[in-house]
Amino acid sequence: MNAQAFPDLDALREAGKAGLARALARLERSFGQDEAAALLDAADASPKGEVLGLTGPPGVGKSTLTGALVRAFRAKGATVGVIAVDPSSSRSGGALLGDRARIPSDPEDRGIFIRSYAARDRLGGLSDLAFGATVLMRALYDRVIVETVGVGQSEADVALVGDTIVLAVQPASGDALQFIKAGVMELPDVVAVTKADLGQPAKRARDDLEGALSLTGAGEPGWEPPVALVSSETGEGLDVLMSHLSAHSAFVREGGRRERRRTAQSEARLEAALRGLFGAEGLRAGRPLLAEAAGGPFAREAHVARLLRERLNGAA
Template sequence: MSPQPFPDLPSLRDAGKAGVARALARLERSAGTAEAAALLDAADAAPRGEVLGLTGPPGVGKSTLTGALVRGFRQAGETVAVIAVDPSSSRSGGALLGDRARIPSDPEDRGVFIRSYAARDRLGGLSDLAFGATILMRALFDRVIVETVGVGQSEADVAIVGDTILLAVQPASGDALQFIKAGVMELPDVVVVTKADLGAPARRARDDLESALSLANRDEPGWEAPVALVSSDSGEGLDLLTSHLAAHSAFLRADGRLARRRRAQADARLLAAIKGRFGTEGVRAARELLDRLEGGPFAREAEAARILSERLRRG
């Protein structure tokens, strides 16, 4: 008996939380198949919302901030999906901490969907499954927040999935200096200093970050990343942060910047997936293949992987 086809995007938009959860579970089971690639390519070609990539070190308050942003977006009438990437269990490989348990939401609210993924063996902060889930959620919801695992300097993966990258830093932690030394300041589009209620230490962290950002070499000229002081518990600074995010969204939508960023991200995700399976030599071989293959990025990835696997079997 042949498996039932994947539901199409209009059906998924009306399927509710249970229907979306079933589609994601099936995508995980069918990863790499032509059917999964077809659904993901359809989602990639029909983005509905924008993706906010939230990164920062463990303990900075990313989940609390995510919860505050979700509330703000819902109050504005927008639907929100959250992809929370957790550390992996060394035994099962599954999500260890379950970040979604720390993101407050109303289970009866059909406009919010939260899913956790394990980082597994990727040091870049996101898993391969989270990439596909983000693309699908982008086609179904007005906003998608991708909260990375929080491993600090290795989280460049978020830059190949987020339209806007938000870096969270806490005051009096030494994080600002570490990020400056690591060159991370070239990554974010907006920076938030959490725990603004600490007062002077938070203001010092803001000043240090603003100085570092002024020296960063950014890929997208014309935008200077602003820094907001925020207390997620009291709500202080959230309006300013939201205005910064809205300003960056408007900046991206001018002069075709958003389309260019997403095309570059699709190419980077494809090569990252090939590298994860076949290594550096596989990427070199894939570059030659990809120029000849047709279809969307997920179909091209699946076909390139099939060809490379066949070459390996032949020796």
């Protein structure tokens, strides 16, 4: 692989885990430039797999659940990419790698690839690099799992990238009420109550969540988010959760739902990226430019960002 150029998608598919790791490292250095945008737009136009967004409060067991899902998907013969969004180091800004360390994987298994990214300063929980890596991995793997750093009142970026959103909740935590207050119950397509081996507290949490979902009117027309009791340690309920995920995958593939969802996500991500770079005023100035820009979403973002920077430099 040429160290100065990105490979095309076909070359990346043949390059294996080491080749993808090199491409992602280069992407970190050149995100927003034309060459990186060209690769990401090619990946965006050639999606192979589906993206599962996994979110929930810190300590709920998202990484353990991610590991269980990876094993379950691999047992079905699916290749899996994982984006583990970690807290940012206050000193370097990089990922602390705590989540990745808890996701077991076989380094010899070419069907699994795990990458950690720092949340950085994105309140929504996913950096632009994590978005780009997800789009690229979606073109290479059957399943991509995006595990967020931890849901809160503003951490809803996972809804901009997932075909299916799973909200993980632990028993006896009081999360159901907090999530109603935060509007988080509008996000999930499937809810997983972790630590099902606790028994009655887990069942109470399931009942509370089912009530919360009915009150908030969660889910899109034709789909009511189911709640599964899961123990990642014992495997209890994992088959039920996998069944719910399969059912939602089938649902979003019907009648062009997935394509419409991805188009809406792409436009929302573009606006979020410009808002992050230039603020609310910059986003307002960038909207008409986005409407006029040609090409894929990442090329449009790079083009509009250049125009806005030129305006700022001219006004300085």
